[in-house]
Amino acid sequence: MEATEKDILRGGQFLVKETSCEDIFTPEDFSEEQQMMKESVIEFNDREIIPNKARFEAKDYALTEECMRKAGEMGFLSVAVPEEYGGMGMGFVSTMLVCDYISSGTGSFSTAFGAHTGIGTMPITLYGTEEQKQKYVPKLASGEWFGAYCLTEPGAGSDANSGKTTAKLSDDGKHYIINGQKMWISNAGFCNLFIVFARIEDDKYITGFIVENNPENGITLGEEEHKLGIRASSTRQVFFNDTKVPVENMLSERGNGFKIAMNALNVGRIKLAAACLDSQRRITTTGVQYATERKQFKTPIAEFGAIKSKLAEMATNAYAGESACYRAAKNIEDRIAIRMAQGNSHQEAELKGVEEYAIECSILKVAVSEDVQSCADEGIQIFGGMGFSEETPMEAAWRDARIARIYEGTNEINRMLSVGMLVKKAMKGHVDLLGPAMAVKDELMGIPSFDMPDYSVLFSEEKEMIAKLKKVFLMVAGAAVQKYGPDLEKHQQLMMAASNILIEIYMAESTILRTEKNVKRFGEDKQKEQIAMAKLYLFNAVELVKKNGLEGIVSFADGDEQKAMLMGLKRFTKYANYPNVVELRNTIAEKVKAENKYCF
Amino acid sequence: MEATEKDILRGGQFLVKETSCEDIFTPEDFSEEQQMMKESVIEFNDREIIPNKARFEAKDYALTEECMRKAGEMGFLSVAVPEEYGGMGMGFVSTMLVCDYISSGTGSFSTAFGAHTGIGTMPITLYGTEEQKQKYVPKLASGEWFGAYCLTEPGAGSDANSGKTTAKLSDDGKHYIINGQKMWISNAGFCNLFIVFARIEDDKYITGFIVENNPENGITLGEEEHKLGIRASSTRQVFFNDTKVPVENMLSERGNGFKIAMNALNVGRIKLAAACLDSQRRITTTGVQYATERKQFKTPIAEFGAIKSKLAEMATNAYAGESACYRAAKNIEDRIAIRMAQGNSHQEAELKGVEEYAIECSILKVAVSEDVQSCADEGIQIFGGMGFSEETPMEAAWRDARIARIYEGTNEINRMLSVGMLVKKAMKGHVDLLGPAMAVKDELMGIPSFDMPDYSVLFSEEKEMIAKLKKVFLMVAGAAVQKYGPDLEKHQQLMMAASNILIEIYMAESTILRTEKNVKRFGEDKQKEQIAMAKLYLFNAVELVKKNGLEGIVSFADGDEQKAMLMGLKRFTKYANYPNVVELRNTIAEKVKAENKYCF
C-alpha cells in the first residue's frame, strides 16, 4: 500500500492531528528483507564488534578502520546509497535499521559508521553533481574509501556558519585554495575524503567542498584526541594549508554550505537516535542477566523492587525510542516516495523528505540520546561495584553514551530548534497551530466538558491524555508566542520547557500507537508488557509535562492569566484513572527477567 | 553557647518538628579556627592536588600515597583523632570541613583520604581498646601509617554480613587465623593496616580485627583494578591465607563486627557527602569561567538562558548540599557534647552521636552524591565538545563522581535505610510519627484551613510549603505503614518514593533555614541570590515530592482513599504564590557570572 500525500502527517503536525495507529510504521512491520538485513547486522556485530570490546577501549584505531572495511564488504555502508552509484538503494527505514543494530557494540565503531555513511557520504549523494557522485560515491559505498565531515572549528561549534576557514579562487580559476583549521573531525585518521566547509570572500554563508585527503596537498592532522568515551573513534584536528581543490569539487552552489551542513545534520540526528537504540537493548539484556545471577541477601537482586524498577524503566525507554524512531523514519520514507511520484529527482525528494521532519529529527536526537545515558547509568548501578570496573561492559557504555548529547548539534541546540522550527512552520502556515491554540484557550474559558471516553476500551484513557498533553503545549507555547512573538527565541528557558513537553508528547504518542497497532494484530494477550510500557512511558511523560508546563507558566504569566493556565495545566494532566505504576513496572520487569533479555 | 538536650533535634525529628533558623549551624558560622583550617586545606589542594590532575588521571598511585603523606604532615589526617592519640581532637564540623575542601581536586585523593581517615582509622578510635588506640592511632593520625577497610567480598557487597572470610582461634589460643578474599579495597596498595571483618565459627555476625599488613603473614594483593574513575586511588583485592592475628587485635567483641561496620559507614556516609561538595563548587567555577569566555553567535555562551539555567542549578545544589551537610554535622557534634556532659566516654558519645543521625547521614549521602554527578554532567555540557576531552577537567570530574553513588552503601540501600530507620524509630517511640500522621489524616477529612501566613514576610510561603511537604510524607508513608506494617520493607518502590520525598524535605528545609539565618544577620540585600537559591531549590523539591507522592499513592491506594490522598497531595504541594523560576535562575546565574566563580 503506497502512502499518499493525504495519509501522512507533515513534520510537526503530530501535535495538532490525531494519528490512527494503522498509519504508523512499527518495528513489527519490518519486511522480510528488512528482517534479514537486521539479522545480518546483528550477526556482524556479534562476530566482529562485541568480542573486540577491549581492543576498542584500548584505542585500537586500526581495528575501527578494519571493521569499517568489513562492514563495507557486507554492504552495510551502501544501504542508503542509490543503486546507480553502487549502493543498495534501500529506503530510509532500512537505513535506520542498519544504524540501529550496528551501533550496539561500541560507540567507537558506531561513530565511525555514522560519520562515514551519514555526514561523510550523504552530502555528496544529496548535493553532488552527477560527476561527483559517479566519482566518489561508489568508493564510499563499498568501503574502498572513507569519508569525514569538516564543519567544526575551534571558534565555530554550535555556531557552525561562523567558521574562519577560507576558500579562495586561484588566479587561473581552476582551483579553490583552502586554508583553515578544523576540529573534532571523526574518521580523520583514516579517511580518504573530507567534506569541508569554508568561506569564499565575505560570503554570508559558507560553501561546501569535496576534498581528497592528500598529505602532499597541504593537509595535516593533529594528534588523536584523548576522549572520555568512543576511545577508538579517530578524532583529530585537520589543518588545511593552501590546499588546492578543483573548482568542480564545490558541493552545490557557492554559499550553499550552511544549508548542506544543516540538512546533513537533520539526517545525522535521526540516525544518531537510531544508533542509541541497540545499546539500550544490549545494556538492558546485560543488566537483567547480571541481576538474575547476582545474589545478595540470599536473593537474586533482580527480585528486589529497586532493581525491577530500573529494568522496567530501561526497557520502556528503549521501546519508546524504537517506536518513535521507526515511526518518523517511515514518514520520511513515504514523504520521499510521494515527492518522487510528484516528479522530484531522487536527490531533491530525499532532501525535502528529511527536511520536512527536521522537528522530529531534533526531538528524537534529544530523547534517545538522553535515554541511552540513563540506561547505561542504571546499568552501572545494577552491577554495583562491578559496574565501576573496566572489566564489565557498563562503564564503557556510559562513557560512550555521553557523546550523543554533544555532537550532531548539542541537545540544547536541538531542543531550541525543535520548538523554533515548529513556531516558524506555524508562522508560514505549514502547520496550523494558531487555530488549535485558540481552541484550547476557548476551552479553558468555558465549562469543562464532561464527555468521557469509554474507559474500558484499551488506551482510551491514554489517548485522551495525549490529546490533553497536546493542549498543554498549545496553551503554554501559544501564550508564549503571543507574549514574545519572534523574541521568544531569546527566552531560552521557556523554549527548553516547551521543547521538553513536545518531546514527551511525540515519544509517548508513538509508543501508544505502536502498541495499539500490535494489539490489534497480535491480540492483547501477547502485548501485556508492551501495554504496560506504553502506560508507564505516558505516566512519566505526564509528570514531565506537568513540571515543564508549570515552570513555563509561572515564569511568563501573572495574575488571572497564570491562574487560568494553572487550572488548564491541572485539567490537562489529570488522569481519570491513574495506573498503578509499581504494578506496571513489575509486569515489565517480570517479562524481561523471564526472557532474560530485552525482548520486545 | 552550649547546646542542650532540649535544643537540638533527635535524628529524623526534622520531619515532625519545626526548626528555627537560629538553631541550625551554617557554613557562615565557622569559627576563626575553622576558617583557618579551611583556608589551609584549600591552599594544600591548590598546591599539591589540582596541578597534578593529569598524573592522577594517569594512574600515578605513588602520587596519591605521597599526597597522603603530605596531608599527614599538614595534620589533616588527625583532625578527628582525639588529642591523647596524637590528633587535633577537633569537632565533627571541622572534620567535615576538611573532608569537604580536601576533596575537590580529584576523586582519587579524596577516596584515599576518606578511606584512611574514615573507615580505616575510625573503627579503632571508636571501638579500639586503650592499647589498640595507643599502638595504632598516633601512626594513622600522623600519616606514618595508612589504613584500609576490608569488608566487601566477591559475594558480599550490600549484604555486608554475609562474608565468607573466617577467623579461627589458634590451638594455643593466642591468635586468630584469618582466611578469605576481600575485594575493592581502597588504599590496599600502600596501607600498613587493614580493618578486616571475618566470621568466627558459625557466628551470626562477623567480627572486626586490626590486621597489620605483612606480606610474610599470608597477605597478598590482587592487581590494581582498572576503573571508570578515581583512577589513582589504589583498589585491590586482598587475600588472607592463614594470616595470624594476635587475639588482642580483635576489635570490640566477638560478633560485634557488623555493628562496627555499619557505624563506620554512618560516619563514612556523611563525610562522603561533604567530600562531594567542593567538587561542585569547583566545577561550577570552572563552568562559569569557560562560559564567560567561550563565544558562539558572537555572544559569550554564559549569556544564553540554556547555560544560565545550568549555572544556577549547579550553584543551587551545591549551596543546598552545604546547608544540609553542616546542619547535620553540627547536630552530631552537639549530640556528642551532650552525651559527654552526661558522662559518656568520648568513644561512646561519638558512636551514639553519629548513630543518632544515621537517617540524615543516608539522606545526605544520596542527595549530595547525585548532585555532584549532575553538576559534572552539566559541566561537560557547558564545555560542549571540549567537555568530552581529557584535556579539560569536566570529564574526570564526571567519572570520579560516579563512584559516590556506589560505595559507602549504594544509593538504593541508603534510600531504603533512610525510610526504614525512620519507621523503626517511630515504632520504638523515638520519633513520634504516628501522632502527626494522624493529624494529617484528620486535616484531610476536615475543611481546609484558610489561615494564611503573611506572605510579605520573607520565606513565609516557603516555610508553609515545607510544613506541607512534611505532611505529604506523613500522609504517604503513614498510610503505607498502616497498610503493610513491617512488610513495607518489601515494597521497595514505595520505600524509594518515600525516601525521595524525605530527602527533598531535609535538603530544602536546610537551605531555607540557612538563608533565613543569614538574612537576619547580614541583611536581605546581601542575600538576594541565596534567597533565590533557597526558593529555586524548594520549587524543584516540590516537583519531586509531587511526582514521588503521586507514584506512591496510585500504587497502593484505591478508590476513595486514593481520591482523598490525591486531594491531599494537591493541597500540600500548591503554592499560594508561585515563584518565577526563570527569574530566580537568572538572579543566581548573574551573580555567579559577575563573580566568575561559585561565590556563596
Ligand SMILES: Cc1cc2nc3c(=O)[nH]c(=O)nc-3n(C[C@H](O)[C@H](O)[C@H](O)COP(=O)(O)OP(=O)(O)OC[C@H]3O[C@@H](n4cnc5c(N)ncnc54)[C@H](O)[C@@H]3O)c2cc1C
Ligand atoms: C567526539 C566528537 C566527534 C565529533 N565529530 C565531528 C565531526 O566529525 N565533524 C564535525 O564537523 N564536528 C564534529 N564534532 C564537533 C561537534 O559537532 C561540536 O562539538 C558540537 O557541535 C558543539 O560545538 P562546540 O563543541 O563548539 O560547543 P559550543 O558550541 O561552544 O557549545 C558550548 C555550550 O554552549 C551551548 N550553546 C552554544 N550556542 C548556544 C546557543 N545559541 N544557545 C544556547 N546554548 C548554546 C551548547 O549547547 C553547549 O552547551 C565532534 C565533537 C566531538 C566531541
Ligand SMILES: Cc1cc2nc3c(=O)[nH]c(=O)nc-3n(C[C@H](O)[C@H](O)[C@H](O)COP(=O)(O)OP(=O)(O)OC[C@H]3O[C@@H](n4cnc5c(N)ncnc54)[C@H](O)[C@@H]3O)c2cc1C
Ligand atoms: C572503587 C571502589 C572502592 C571501594 N572501596 C571499598 C573499601 O575500601 N572497602 C570495602 O570494604 N569496600 C569497598 N568497596 C565496595 C563497595 O562498598 C561495594 O561495591 C558496595 O557496597 C556495593 O556492593 P556490590 O558491589 O557487591 O554490589 P551489590 O551489593 O551486588 O549490588 C548490586 C545492585 O543491587 C542492589 N541491591 C543489593 N542489595 C539490594 C537490596 N537488598 N535491595 C535492593 N537493591 C539491592 C544495589 O543497590 C546495586 O544496585 C569499594 C567499591 C568500589 C567500586
